[in-house]
Amino acid sequence: MEEFVSCALPxxxxxxxxxxxxxxxxxxxLSFEDLKYVEEKDITDVLPPIQxxxxxxxxxxxxxxxNECIKFDEKPDKEWAKYFKVPFDSFPKEIQEAAEKxxxxxxxxxxxxxxxxxxxxxxxxxxxxxxNLRITSSKIIDKFLNVFQDRFGDQIIGDGLTTLMKKLELxx
Numbered sequence: 001m002e003e004f005v006s007c008a009l010p011x012x013x014x015x016x017x018x019x020x021x022x023x024x025x026x027x028x029x030l031s032f033e034d035l036k037y038v039e040e041k042d043i044t045d046v047l048p049p050i051q052x053x054x055x056x057x058x059x060x061x062x063x064x065x066x067n068e069c070i071k072f073d074e075k076p077d078k079e080w081a082k083y084f085k086v087p088f089d090s091f092p093k094e095i096q097e098a099a100e101k102x103x104x105x106x107x108x109x110x111x112x113x114x115x116x117x118x119x120x121x122x123x124x125x126x127x128x129x130x131x132n133l134r135i136t137s138s139k140i141i142d143k144f145l146n147v148f149q150d151r152f153g154d155q156i157i158g159d160g161l162t163t164l165m166k167k168l169e170l171x172x
Contacts, residue, residue: 002017020047038056080125081135092105099146104151136168
């Protein structure tokens, strides 16, 4: 539990992490799935209001809980990618800027984004499989339609889905 709290709220310090983990155990949180039932009033004495809201947002639904902070001990659902929350907020800001300008970011920026996604994927499943990588890639392509297009000069030769999937596959 402390590992999840520390990951969900990385800047609160080890004492607060221990205090919150202890409080969660006291109120009956036995598994990560139980976190979705925690209400503000349950932990209001441990966290300030903003951190409290941020923490509760981390597990608003099961998908966000499983992504960033939890390494599954059991075998993950084979189709986890359907529920996987792509960490768009963790992407380099240049990705969003390029999308707004209708340009492609540098390869270095794309590779940085790919590493971020792979890190989050590996927290869910060490061997994600092509189907899950395709679904995840599709979510990214849908959000940043023009950013990942495959081009040859000025001509668009593909939507970038397969290229992005291959990059995830190589790093994953």
